[in-house]
Amino acid sequence: xxxxxxxxxxxxxxxxxxxxxxxxxxxxxxxxxxxxxxxxxxxxxxxxxxxxxxxxxxxxxxxxxxxxxxxxxxxxxxxxxxxxxxxxxxxxxxx
Numbered sequence: 001x002x003x004x005x006x007x008x009x010x011x012x013x014x015x016x017x018x019x020x021x022x023x024x025x026x027x028x029x030x031x032x033x034x035x036x037x038x039x040x041x042x043x044x045x046x047x048x049x050x051x052x053x054x055x056x057x058x059x060x061x062x063x064x065x066x067x068x069x070x071x072x073x074x075x076x077x078x079x080x081x082x083x084x085x086x087x088x089x090x091x092x093x094x095x
Contacts, residue, residue, distance in 0.1 A: 019080045026063035055081045
């Protein structure tokens with residue numbers, strides 16, 4: 001992928017994540033709240049594979065589609081899903 005395209009994606013989406021395996025590379029963005037809400041509903045219904053597939057397909061920017069089309073690669077990209085959906089540690093105090 002050309003660096004120019006990656007920079008355009010960064011301007012449009014903020015962070016861009018690169019996923020690579022066996023010479024195949026694809027690029028993803030963070031999910032929107034709507035996409036994340038649907039993914040969490042899938043996960044709550046014990047549909048983890050569908051949740052991973054939804055996040056990857058929704059957040060795909062370009063590159064090899066093998067991570068979307070091949071189950072082995074898709075499941076291998078499960079760690080990417082965790083990176084796309086990082087939560088911040090929040091401190092709560094009872095006052």
